[in-house]
Amino acid sequence: MEPFPTQLFENTEVAFSGKSNKELTRSYYLFKLIANPTLVKVGKVATETAIRLGIPIGWAIKGTIFKQFCGGETIAECASATAALSKAGIGTILDYSVEGKESEADFDATCEETLATLRASQGKADIPFCVFKVTGIARFALLEKVNAQQALTTEEEAAWQRVIHRVDAICALAVQVDTPIFIDAEDSWIQDAIDQLADAMMEKYNTRKAIVYNTIQLYRHDRLDFLHQSHQRAVERNYFCGFKLVRGAYMEKESARAQSMQYRDPIQPSKAACDQDFDAALLYCVTHRDRISICCGSHNENSNLYLARLMQENKISPNDTRFYFAQLYGMSDHISYNLAHLGFNVAKYVPYGPIKEVIPYLIRRAMENTSVKGQTGRELSLILKEKARRGL
Ligand SMILES: Cc1cc2nc3c(=O)[nH]c(=O)nc-3n(C[C@H](O)[C@H](O)[C@H](O)COP(=O)(O)OP(=O)(O)OC[C@H]3O[C@@H](n4cnc5c(N)ncnc54)[C@H](O)[C@@H]3O)c2cc1C
Known part of the structure; x- marks a missing residue:
């Protein structure tokens, strides 16, 4: 069999098969708008100010950028996005994208919401994974203290036990409903605490297969070693590993902190x-697929092609459930739809939550899609190619 060609993702008919002409045109104008870095900067400040002043702008956001990058405000509202993806053989990963909460009541509510996504996934092939961030269910300062191995006060120790209890409740339900759960990776100065939780949960729950997945950020120079150690630990203690492999979302913040606090930058010396x-x-x-299951969380064409080719060379069936590809909703559909079309396991993070609460997520997507970072150029040229093919 010929190796998969480098143009694997260029079929725009497949890539945009889920979009009507109207939807394609809407995406075109949206990406064109956010390609302008000045507009994105002004829009960011205006949106944040409007929210602070209580000016209702939800209606403007809901029909535009929210519709492009989010599935809805609630799990129920995501049903149509899930159905549309499912039609193309793509799974949904419901991602409750509310951030920056700091009270115990909020942590309980976010934990409850994650449990609700797991219940919604039960028996549904089109929701193959669920996900959560530890900062959604734990105080950031507490995670920093645990990470630094500082002594906790009695109150902090009780709060940490509540965090462990929430993580355990989520992983236990994941086993019960048989839906694997991703634990997202975050800032390096809390990641050891997250890894500690993830390793403990993998050991406890991955006894027959990978249900709990930790996330490895390869933009850090020490993470390939960490991956090897994590796997070695699983071999020694006889459990299965689940890993979501990503490059990492907080590069500028990481380097800036390392520089200002004068420690070695955890980020790799170069993109290469x-x-x-x-x-x-x-x-x-x-x-090491006898023990490891993975999800390749990337919008990089070369990495996705590389994994597809590795699977092909090793005669691994494209629908082997130990291998998944994942992208974010509203981005890189050419990768997701073309891989699914070839029979690979693909899923998309479908963020959801009240509009006001998901705005930080939307601002990040807009920033990452400005022409400076280059993603939009690719999205726009693919949409233009498809518009031309459809004669629009
Ligand atoms: C399904 C999914 C789940 C995700 N989960 C997480 C998560 O849990 N935690 C998290 O942090 N991120 C997560 N991400 C975000 C992910 O890290 C970004 O999408 C990713 O960094 C963009 O990289 P890319 O693989 O798409 O490829 P590219 O666009 O090729 O790479 C861009 C990335 O490369 C890295 N990079 C760029 N320049 C340099 C440089 N000079 N030196 C070193 N590295 C550089 C940065 O990470 C940058 O974001 C997830 C993404 C997806 C699709």
Whole structure:
């Protein structure tokens, strides 16, 4: 069999098969708008100010950027996005994208919402994973203290036990409903605490297969080693590993903190080094697939192609459930739809939550899609190619 060609993702008919002409045109204008970095900067300040002043702007956001990047305000509202993705053989990962909460009541509510996504996934092939962030259910300052191995006060120790209890409740339900759960990776100065939780949950719950997945950020220079150690630990203690491999979302913040606090930057010396470790991690996981299951969380065409080719070379069936590809809703549909079309397991993070609460997420998507970072150029040219093909 011929290796998959480099143009694997260029079929725009498949890539946009889920979009009507009207939807395609709406995406075109939206990406064109956010391609302008000045407009995005002004829009960010205006939106934040409007929210602070209580000016109702939800209606303007809901029909535009929210519709592009989010599934709805509630789990129920995501049903149509899930159905549309499912039609193309793509799964939904319901991602409750409310951030920055700090009270115990909020942590309980977010934990409850994650449990609700797991219940919604039960018996549904089109919701193959659920996900949560530890900062959604734990105080950031507490995670920093645990990470630094500082002594906790009695009150803090009780709060930490509540965090462990919430994480355990989520992972236990994941086992019960048989839906694997991703634990997202976050800032390096709380990641050891998150890894500690993730390793403990993998050991407890991944006894027959990978149900709990930790996330490995390959933009860090120490994470390939961490992946090897994490796997070694699983071999020694006899459990299965689940890993979501990503490059990492907080690069500027990481480097800025390292510089201001004068410690070694945890980020790789170059993008090439990051890409090299990402591919090495894919190869390692494919090689050790007797014990490791992975999700390749990336919008990088080369990385996705590399994994598809590795699977092909190793005669791994595209629908082997130990291998998944995932992208974010509203982005890189050419990768998701074309991989699914070839029979690979693909899912998309479908963020949801009250409009006001998901605005930080939307601002990040807009910032990452400005022409400066280059993503939009690719999205726009693909949409233009498809518009031309449809004669629009
Ligand atoms: C399904 C899914 C789940 C995700 N989960 C998480 C998560 O749990 N935690 C998290 O942090 N992120 C997560 N992400 C975000 C992910 O990290 C970003 O989408 C990713 O960084 C963008 O990289 P890319 O693989 O799409 O490829 P590219 O667009 O090729 O790479 C861009 C990335 O490369 C890295 N990079 C760029 N320049 C340099 C440089 N000079 N040196 C070193 N590295 C560099 C940065 O990470 C940058 O974001 C997730 C993404 C997806 C699709």
